[in-house]
Amino acid sequence: MDALMQFIYSGLTVGAVYALVALGFTIIYNASDVVNFAQGEFVMLGGMITVFAFDAGLPLPLAALTAIVATAAIGVALNKFAIEPARGAPVVSLIIITIGASILIRGASQVIFDKQLHRLPAFSGDDPIHLLGATLLPQSLWVICGAFAIFIGLWLFFTRTLLGKAVLATANNRLAAQLVGINTGFVMTLSFALSAAIGALAGVLVTPITLVSYDVGVGLALKGFAAAMLGGMGNPKGALVGGLLLGLFEALTAGYISSQYKEAVAFVVILAVLFVMPQGLFGEKKTERV
Amino acid sequence: MTILEVKGLGISFGGLRAVNDVSFSVKPGEIVSVIGPNGAGKTTLFNMISGVYLPSDGEAKLDGEDVTAQAPHLLAAKGLTRTFQNLQIFQEMTVLENVVAGFHLSERPSIWADLFSLPSARRRSAEVRDKAFAFLEKVRLTNAAEEEAGNLSYGALKRLEIARALAVGPRVLLLDEPAAGCNAVETEEIDDLIATLAQSGIAILLVEHDMKMVMRISNHIVVLDHGEKIAEGTPEAVSKNPDVIAAYLGTEEEEPAHALG
Numbered sequence: 001m002d003a004l005m006q007f008i009y010s011g012l013t014v015g016a017v018y019a020l021v022a023l024g025f026t027i028i029y030n031a032s033d034v035v036n037f038a039q040g041e042f043v044m045l046g047g048m049i050t051v052f053a054f055d056a057g058l059p060l061p062l063a064a065l066t067a068i069v070a071t072a073a074i075g076v077a078l079n080k081f082a083i084e085p086a087r088g089a090p091v092v093s094l095i096i097i098t099i100g101a102s103i104l105i106r107g108a109s110q111v112i113f114d115k116q117l118h119r120l121p122a123f124s125g126d127d128p129i130h131l132l133g134a135t136l137l138p139q140s141l142w143v144i145c146g147a148f149a150i151f152i153g154l155w156l157f158f159t160r161t162l163l164g165k166a167v168l169a170t171a172n173n174r175l176a177a178q179l180v181g182i183n184t185g186f187v188m189t190l191s192f193a194l195s196a197a198i199g200a201l202a203g204v205l206v207t208p209i210t211l212v213s214y215d216v217g218v219g220l221a222l223k224g225f226a227a228a229m230l231g232g233m234g235n236p237k238g239a240l241v242g243g244l245l246l247g248l249f250e251a252l253t254a255g256y257i258s259s260q261y262k263e264a265v266a267f268v269v270i271l272a273v274l275f276v277m278p279q280g281l282f283g284e285k286k287t288e289r290v
Numbered sequence: 291m292t293i294l295e296v297k298g299l300g301i302s303f304g305g306l307r308a309v310n311d312v313s314f315s316v317k318p319g320e321i322v323s324v325i326g327p328n329g330a331g332k333t334t335l336f337n338m339i340s341g342v343y344l345p346s347d348g349e350a351k352l353d354g355e356d357v358t359a360q361a362p363h364l365l366a367a368k369g370l371t372r373t374f375q376n377l378q379i380f381q382e383m384t385v386l387e388n389v390v391a392g393f394h395l396s397e398r399p400s401i402w403a404d405l406f407s408l409p410s411a412r413r414r415s416a417e418v419r420d421k422a423f424a425f426l427e428k429v430r431l432t433n434a435a436e437e438e439a440g441n442l443s444y445g446a447l448k449r450l451e452i453a454r455a456l457a458v459g460p461r462v463l464l465l466d467e468p469a470a471g472c473n474a475v476e477t478e479e480i481d482d483l484i485a486t487l488a489q490s491g492i493a494i495l496l497v498e499h500d501m502k503m504v505m506r507i508s509n510h511i512v513v514l515d516h517g518e519k520i521a522e523g524t525p526e527a528v529s530k531n532p533d534v535i536a537a538y539l540g541t542e543e544e545e546p547a548h549a550l551g
Contacts (some may be wrong), residue, residue: 160407162399169380169391175342176378180458181366181395 005134007255008248013140013209015247016147020202021224021233022148022239024195029234030171031191034094037100038078040221042196046203047212048109051118060120068200073103075196076189102217108240109214122208143205150198151240158236167191167199226266229273232283240282293318293493294548299338299348308334309517311348316462316493321484323496323504326514327537332497333375335514336464338458340372341365352462352521372464374449379441385431385450388439389422392457425453428483429500444471449480463492481507505529513537
C-alpha cells in the first residue's frame, strides 16, 4: 500500500511535467495544425537558462522569469523565421521544420552552455512531506500545482477572454477568422510565445528533481507527444489527463514490473492509442463532410 | 460619392492571365453585380478586392484610401467583408457563436473582467448575444441558434455566413453566390435581405448565377469574360448588349460548329 502511494506520487510528479509539455503541443497544434517537436527544447531551455542566470548571481525567481521570457522570445522567433515563411507548405513539412529547429536549438545550447548535468535548489527545501503513508518532496508539489495552475489559467483564457476565443476561431477556420477581423498572424505569434513560456516553466519547476542538460528535450518531447495523443491531440483537458496517466503508467511499470521497461511505456501507449482509438480519450472523431 | 473603387485590377497565375484591367466603382446603398460565364474571373476578382489574393497590378480604394492587397482582417476593420461561394464557416461552433465571432472588432474586452467573469463582462457577453440573435432573425436561423454549424444545410450556411458578415458592421459587403444551393423561397428571402441591406446604406457587390435575381435587384452590372470587362451598365442595357449575349450563348458563327459536334 505504502509502495503504491509512493509510486503514485512519483507518477503524478513526472506526469505533471508531461502534461505541461502536452499543453504546449496542444496550443500550437490548435492554432496551426502543427505538432511542434521543438517543444521539449523549450523545457530544456527553461531549465538551462535558469541554471546559468542563477549561477550568475540572479535570485531564483528572477532567473526563472528571465528563462521564461527568453524562451518565449525563442518560440516567437521559431514561428517568425521558420514556420511563417513556409506558410502554405503541407503540415508534414512544417513538422519536419520543427524537428530541424529542435536539433538546431540542442546544438546551439551545447555550444553556448555546456554538456554537463545541472541542478537547481528546490524552491521550498528538501524535507519530505509525509502523506498517506508515503513521502513526497515539496518540489513535487510545486510541479503538480504548477501544472494544474497553468491548466486552469489556459482554460479561463480560452473560454472567457476575447483573445482566447480568437485563438480558437483561428484554429477552427483561419480565413473566416480573418474575415471577422481577427489578426491571425498575431494569434500565431501569441500561440508560440505561450507554448514556449509554458514549456520553460515546466523546465524551471522540474530541474530541481530531474536535473537538466542540453539533451533532455528529446525524451520530454516524445513523452509529451504520447501524453497528448493519449488525451486526444488538441484538447487541453486531454493533455492534462493524458500527461498524468502516462506518468502513472510509467511509475507503476517501473515499480511493479521493472524500471528497465519504464522508457518503453510511452511508446506502448502511442501504439495502443493508434490501434484502438486514434482520436484519444477526449479527442473528437473527425468526420469529413463531402 | 464612391465607397469602393477598383482601378485596372489584374492578376496572373504563372502564364495565365486570370483577370485583366478591370475597373468599376460602387456607391453606398448601391447593388452592383458581377456576372459572366464560368471561369470568367468573378471569384478571382473578389479574392483580390478582399485581400485573399495579391493583385499583380491595379488598385482598390475604400472610401478614397488605397487598400490594395491589405490583409482581410485589416479590411474588416475598415468596413469591408465578404462571404464565400464555398463557405468559410466555423464548423465546430454553434450557429449563434459564429455570429458572435462577427462582433470581434466591436467588442471592448477587459482581460481581468473576463477572467473573473465580472458582471461587466457578463453584461457585455449578453449584449453581444442579443445583437447576434437579432441578425439570426434577419436570416431566419433563430431556431437553429444552438446547433453546431457543421450540421446545417448548405442553404442555411449561406445565410449564416451573411449574418456573420453583417455582424462585422460592413460599409461594403461582397457576396459570392449567396443564393447558390437555395430553393426558390430561400432565394426570394435572400433577395429581400440584400435589398434591405442596400437600403440601409451598405454598398453591395454581388456575384450570382441566378440571372432573374441579378436583373431584379442590381442597380448596375459588370460583365466579365475571360478575365476582361466586356460590358457594364444598367440591367436592361446589359441584357441587350450583343457582346454579353455572345459571351453567354456563343456567336452565330460558332453555333453550326457546335451543332455539328
